[in-house]
Amino acid sequence: MSDREFNSNDDLSLPKATVQKIITEILPPSSGQTFSKDARDLLMECCVEFITLISSEANDISEKEAKKTIACEHVERALRDLGFGDYVQDVLAVAEEHKEQLKSREKKQSKMEQSGLSEEELLRQQQELFRSATEKYHAAPE
Amino acid sequence: MLARKAMTDQDNYRPRSPDLSSLQSPVSPSVNTPVYQFGNPLAHRASYDASPFFTPQYQSPPAPHGRVPQQYVPPYAEPIPFDPDMARRSSRLARAAEVAPMSPMAPMPHMTTEHKYMEPISQPMPQPMPQQPMPQSIPQPIAQPISPPMAPLMSHPEEPMPPSAPIPVEVKTKFPVARIKRIMQADEDVGKVAQVTPIAVSKALELFMISLVTKAAREARDRNSKRVTASHLKHAVAKDEVLDFLADIIAKVPDQPTSRKHDDDNSDGNEQPKRKRGGRRPKDDSD
Numbered sequence: 001m002s003d004r005e006f007n008s009n010d011d012l013s014l015p016k017a018t019v020q021k022i023i024t025e026i027l028p029p030s031s032g033q034t035f036s037k038d039a040r041d042l043l044m045e046c047c048v049e050f051i052t053l054i055s056s057e058a059n060d061i062s063e064k065e066a067k068k069t070i071a072c073e074h075v076e077r078a079l080r081d082l083g084f085g086d087y088v089q090d091v092l093a094v095a096e097e098h099k100e101q102l103k104s105r106e107k108k109q110s111k112m113e114q115s116g117l118s119e120e121e122l123l124r125q126q127q128e129l130f131r132s133a134t135e136k137y138h139a140a141p142e
Numbered sequence: 143m144l145a146r147k148a149m150t151d152q153d154n155y156r157p158r159s160p161d162l163s164s165l166q167s168p169v170s171p172s173v174n175t176p177v178y179q180f181g182n183p184l185a186h187r188a189s190y191d192a193s194p195f196f197t198p199q200y201q202s203p204p205a206p207h208g209r210v211p212q213q214y215v216p217p218y219a220e221p222i223p224f225d226p227d228m229a230r231r232s233s234r235l236a237r238a239a240e241v242a243p244m245s246p247m248a249p250m251p252h253m254t255t256e257h258k259y260m261e262p263i264s265q266p267m268p269q270p271m272p273q274q275p276m277p278q279s280i281p282q283p284i285a286q287p288i289s290p291p292m293a294p295l296m297s298h299p300e301e302p303m304p305p306s307a308p309i310p311v312e313v314k315t316k317f318p319v320a321r322i323k324r325i326m327q328a329d330e331d332v333g334k335v336a337q338v339t340p341i342a343v344s345k346a347l348e349l350f351m352i353s354l355v356t357k358a359a360r361e362a363r364d365r366n367s368k369r370v371t372a373s374h375l376k377h378a379v380a381k382d383e384v385l386d387f388l389a390d391i392i393a394k395v396p397d398q399p400t401s402r403k404h405d406d407d408n409s410d411g412n413e414q415p416k417r418k419r420g421g422r423r424p425k426d427d428s429d
Contacts, residue, residue: 086349092342
């Protein structure tokens with residue numbers, strides 16, 4: 001994996017601008033409170049630690065189930081086990097949304113399935129179209 | 143004058159672009175693409191060159207981007223709240239993102255749980271100049287003032303939130319999923335990860351961040367500080383036993399509200415970008 005090659009410290013933290021943006025969304029200027037830079041840096045460290053914690057817990061859970069891939073359920077269980085059960089509902093909603101998106105993307109690709117007709121029906125329609133085209137062709141004056 | 147004379151002279155005996163004509167005329171004039179013989183190593187090119195769809199474009203390599211310019215941060219805490227440039231940019235973006243979903247509010251029946259947070263209460267109301275607080279100066283139809291960050295927690299009757307749930311703040315900014323995945327896999331034990339997993343984790347991270355920021359802000363407010371510092375965050379973390387796993391990280395934050403950070407001594411493999419704070423680097427001297 002090329003992931004391993006970018007093992008510098010910078011890459012393993014969150015993007016500062018994104019974090020700052022989210023902080024500003026949580027504490028808008030109208031709240032009268034500002035978030036200092038050192039607090040932001042500390043927050044970023046905490047966030048990375050959080051990711052590490054969740055993923056290693058989820059990893060343990062998946063290994064206990066003899067699964068090779070960490071799935072969403074493992075993250076869910078990890079969150080519950082670590083005391084972040086409150087997050088589960090929203091996390092699952094986002095995961096579900098993502099799955100829906102994938103599904104609808106797949107559907108768009110196969111027009112045949114989208115038509116909702118069986119293959120025989122489609123074949124019949126095609127033959128029909130061929131026949132009408134032939135008729136039109138023969139009927140046309142030279 | 144001279145040039146014109148030279149040109150007319152030229153026109154007299156040969157066309158103005160001699161190179162082209164000498165190249166093309168020997169071949170049949172209708173074909174303006176190079177003709178390659180069979181066996182020519184470039185023979186396959188002929189069809190490409192003739193194709194109207196193939197226009198060889200050489201794009202200049204993309205300019206280096208993505209990295210936020212790392213400014214030198216003086217080791218002592220300044221009274222400036224945050225980088226004004228960054229804040230201005232982010233507030234502009236946030237406002238742009240806000241305008242879009244708010245106007246077609248009515249015809250969106252398919253909104254899912256994530257969007258139910260989009261209550262007018264938690265609108266960020268970004269302003270171009272975050273330096274000046276200017277509280278509530280925008281005449282906007284906002285149901286409730288947002289001044290205390292704790293208020294939405296209380297005044298949110300229609301939200302079926304569990305008591306200790308994170309505060310219903312709508313965060314539109316999303317984390318880069320690829321980065322989340324990379325951080326997850328930085329742990330060598332962590333193997334393969336399903337496609338949804340980093341997405342789920344980044345949502346969890348978002349909620350985690352909201353809870354940390356809100357708790358730290360509450361801590362700052364309790365101490366009559368308008369500025370949330372690392373030590374406020376530290377105290378907020380220390381109060382919550384769920385956040386015990388952050389003990390090592392907060393341990394190195396000094397207790398005094400606005401003191402400088404000495405973190406030169408504990409470079410024990412924690413992934414943080416602020417190792418640069420330890421000493422001045424010659425490159426950053428200019429400011």
